[in-house]
Amino acid sequence: MTETDTEGLGGHRIIVFLYVVVVSIAGFMGAVLGSIGLRDLEAVSFLGLVTFQPTPLGLAAFGMMAIGTILGILLLLVVGVSRRYVDEDAR
Secondary structure: OOOOOOOOHHHHHHHHHHHHHHHHHHHHHHHHHHHHOOOOOOOEEEOOOEEEOOOHHHHHHHHHHHHHHHHHHHHHHHHHHHHHOOOHHHO
C-alpha cells in the first residue's frame, strides 16, 4: 500500500479508538460510583426506555449508553458535515 492508499484510514482508526476509550472510561466511572454504594442513589432512566438500578453493573451500563449515544450522535454530525463540504484545496 502506498501512502495515499492509507491516508484517510488512520484518522478513522484514531477516532474510533478514542470513542471506545471514552465510552470505556464512562463505564468504569459508573461502576466505581455504583460500588461506592451511596445511600441516596435512585434508579436512573435512559431516554425513558430503560431503567438502570444503582448497582455497579447498572450504573456502568447507563454511563456507557449515555456517553456512547451522545458522543456517537455528535460524531455522526461531524462526519455528515465534513462529507458535505469538500475541501477545495484537496482537489
